Amino acid sequence: MTMRVGLIGAGNIGGSHARDLAGRVAGSSVSVVFDVDRDRASALAAEVGGRAVGAYQDVIEAADVDAVLIASPDDCHAEQALACLAVGKPTLCEKPLAPNEADARRVLDAEVAIGRRLIMMGFMRRFDPGYVELKATFGPDGIGDPLIIRNSHRNEVAPYGLDSALSITNAAIHEIDINRWLTDDEYAWVEVLTGRNGPLTPEGQHDPLFLLLKTRLGTVVDVEMYVQSQLGYEVTCAVTGGTGAAEMADGAYVNASRALHRGHSLPQQWLGRFGEAYRLQLQAWITSLEQGTVPPGASTWDGYVGAVVATAAVASLRTGQRQAIELPPRPALYS
Numbered sequence: 239m240t241m242r243v244g245l246i247g248a249g250n251i252g253g254s255h256a257r258d259l260a261g262r263v264a265g266s267s268v269s270v271v272f273d274v275d276r277d278r279a280s281a282l283a284a285e286v287g288g289r290a291v292g293a294y295q296d297v298i299e300a301a302d303v304d305a306v307l308i309a310s311p312d313d314c315h316a317e318q319a320l321a322c323l324a325v326g327k328p329t330l331c332e333k334p335l336a337p338n339e340a341d342a343r344r345v346l347d348a349e350v351a352i353g354r355r356l357i358m359m360g361f362m363r364r365f366d367p368g369y370v371e372l373k374a375t376f377g378p379d380g381i382g383d384p385l386i387i388r389n390s391h392r393n394e395v396a397p398y399g400l401d402s403a404l405s406i407t408n409a410a411i412h413e414i415d416i417n418r419w420l421t422d423d424e425y426a427w428v429e430v431l432t433g434r435n436g437p438l439t440p441e442g443q444h445d446p447l448f449l450l451l452k453t454r455l456g457t458v459v460d461v462e463m464y465v466q467s468q469l470g471y472e473v474t475c476a477v478t479g480g481t482g483a484a485e486m487a488d489g490a491y492v493n494a495s496r497a498l499h500r501g502h503s504l505p506q507q508w509l510g511r512f513g514e515a516y517r518l519q520l521q522a523w524i525t526s527l528e529q530g531t532v533p534p535g536a537s538t539w540d541g542y543v544g545a546v547v548a549t550a551a552v553a554s555l556r557t558g559q560r561q562a563i564e565l566p567p568r569p570a571l572y573s
């Protein structure tokens with residue numbers, strides 16, 4: 239049985255997902271594509287063997303779409319996810335669920351009201367072999383409990399223009415999610431520090447940002463988020479555990495020595511680092527749809543918590559004050 243996926247958004251990540259679903263994931267095809275840029279939708283549809291449509295609702299309602307993949311701009315995700323829930327179609331929604339808590343809450347409430355886990359969030363780092371291996375080092379037979387986790391996330395250039403709030407809601411949201419997942423814990427508070435800016439940072443913006451978070455069990459997490467680093471795409475994560483320490487290796491790169499230099503190149507952006515994580519995530523999603531099991535990745539609850547923490551971090555960026563993280567009780571649907 240082939241899962242026919244309808245795609246909303248044919249940009250960088252939408253195109254990558256479509257090519258994976260059409261060629262590198264077992265059991266899936268791409269049947270329908272929508273993008274606000276009609277030509278871009280038609281070109282991608284022709285490439286992957288689907289058809290282009292003129293509205294995102296046409297994707298969701300199409301009879302030949304079994305499941306929907308939302309890869310549109312961040313502020314469209316909540317509305318489109320609600321439309322998918324309304325027709326009861328399984329959905330993979332790119333991160334973030336919404337750039338603010340209120341919109342994310344509407345999606346959470348709608349899914350809880352339906353009582354079925356239809357949405358999986360595209361927090362692909364949970365499928366990255368590097369993070370998976372890092373998490374496996376935790377525990378009594380490994381490095382013990384995570385005490386301190388230090389992260390850095392650097393883009394070569396700001397992919398959507400430099401806006402410090404976007405650096406949190408669109409980019410650091412990955413660290414907000416992956417450190418919750420690594421620690422199996424919730425955050426108690428978040429604080430955002432700004433300081434000396436990089437040379438490309440426009441007036442009135444802050445880049446890099448430094449996020450400091452503490453979990454309820456007391457793990458200290460920091461994140462250096464630098465979207466105009468110019469150095470390439472680089473993501474690091476180092477953990478001090480109670481009885482050891484572990485550091486995620488820098489992708490599966492080969493160090494080559496030549497011309498008085500030893501090292502490896504960096505990718506320009508995230509597909510070069512996380513391509514395999516994206517493919518593994520899609521395969522896990524498609525397999526769960528075939529088997530009728532609960533989607534294996536991040537849930538709508540995870541997307542909602544990410545939005546709560548990101549909203550608090552943006553408030554800290556604006557006020558300079560540490561922000562407490564208050565969460566409602568986790569609905570039984572996500573236990």
Ligand code: ISE
Binds near residue numbers: 393397409410412508
């Ligand atoms: C982008 O939207 C992503 O999701 C990438 O993984 C992230 O590294 C980048 O900073 C974001 O802008």
